[in-house]
Amino acid sequence: MKPRHIPMRTCVVCRDKKPKQELLRIVRTPEGEVRVDSGGRLSGRGGYVCSTEDWGDRQIRAKLGHALKTELTQADIERLSNEAGED
Numbered sequence: 001m002k003p004r005h006i007p008m009r010t011c012v013v014c015r016d017k018k019p020k021q022e023l024l025r026i027v028r029t030p031e032g033e034v035r036v037d038s039g040g041r042l043s044g045r046g047g048y049v050c051s052t053e054d055w056g057d058r059q060i061r062a063k064l065g066h067a068l069k070t071e072l073t074q075a076d077i078e079r080l081s082n083e084a085g086e087d
């Protein structure tokens, strides 16, 4: 039997490689909104973050902002944290 291929992605915050389903996809849409892409089908520049990542960590804002090539405000982080906690 062939081993099942598990798609791996790298978390932009801690640089760990994890199966895609253990990560959240964060997307900056063409409108400039930053969203948690829970359906996996938003277009725009995206990055992956562990679903267990600590949104209170000061590093997350800079690292995620860098990955998405945008400036994130503390309000963005709080909104993402709320969206991330919904599922």
Ligand SMILES: [Zn+2]
Residues within 6 Å of the ligand: 011, 012, 013, 014, 015, 016, 049, 050, 053
């Ligand atoms: Zn991580």
